[in-house]
Amino acid sequence: MTDSALLQPLARARSQIAQWQVRAAAAGLALRKPPPEPTSCCGRGCNGCVWEGYYDALGFWLEDAAQALQAC
Template sequence: MRCSETLQPLVLYRALYGGFGLWVRPSAMFNETGVFEGREQKRFRRIRAADLMPADLASAQALVAHLRGRATRQGIDLDTALRAPPPEPTTCCGRGCNGCVWEGYYNAVRYWADDALEQLG
C-alpha cells in the first residue's frame, strides 16, 4: 500500500485498544523503537489471530471479521464449511458476575477461531 500523494509505503493495521479501528501509518514507523510503558521496545509487534484471546466485544468481533476475511480470500465460507461463530449474549445483567455470559461468549469465540484456523490451514 502506498500514499497516493507521496508514494510512501504505508501499513494498514487494526488497533487492539479503544474502538479497534483501522489505521494507516508509514511503514518505517513499524520498525521504530521507543520508550513505551517505561521500557525501550518496538513501537509495534505483530499479533497472530491464533494468539488473540478476545477480552471484549470489539476484539471478539475483530477476530471473527479477520478470520471470515481470510476465509473469503481463500474462497471458503466459514459459516458453511465450519459453522457460524457463536451469537453475542443477550441475557447479561451487567453486574459483572463470576461466570458471566460474556466470559462464556469470549471462550466460545476462541474455540470457533481455533476451528476456523484449522479449517484455513
C-alpha cells in the first residue's frame, strides 16, 4: 500500500482505538494495548501486506474492547 492509501483507514483506526479507550476509562476498565502499527511495509501492495495483518488484529482488539465494556 502507498502512504496515501493508508492515511484514511489508519486515521479511522486510530480514532476507533481512542474512542474505545475513552469509553473504557470512563467505565474504570483497562483494555489491553491495541496492536502496534506496522513499521516494515514496503509499499508495493503485497498480498498478505503487514497492514492487512494489522487491520485483522485491530478487528479482534475492537471486538475484545466491546465485549469488555458489555460485561460491566
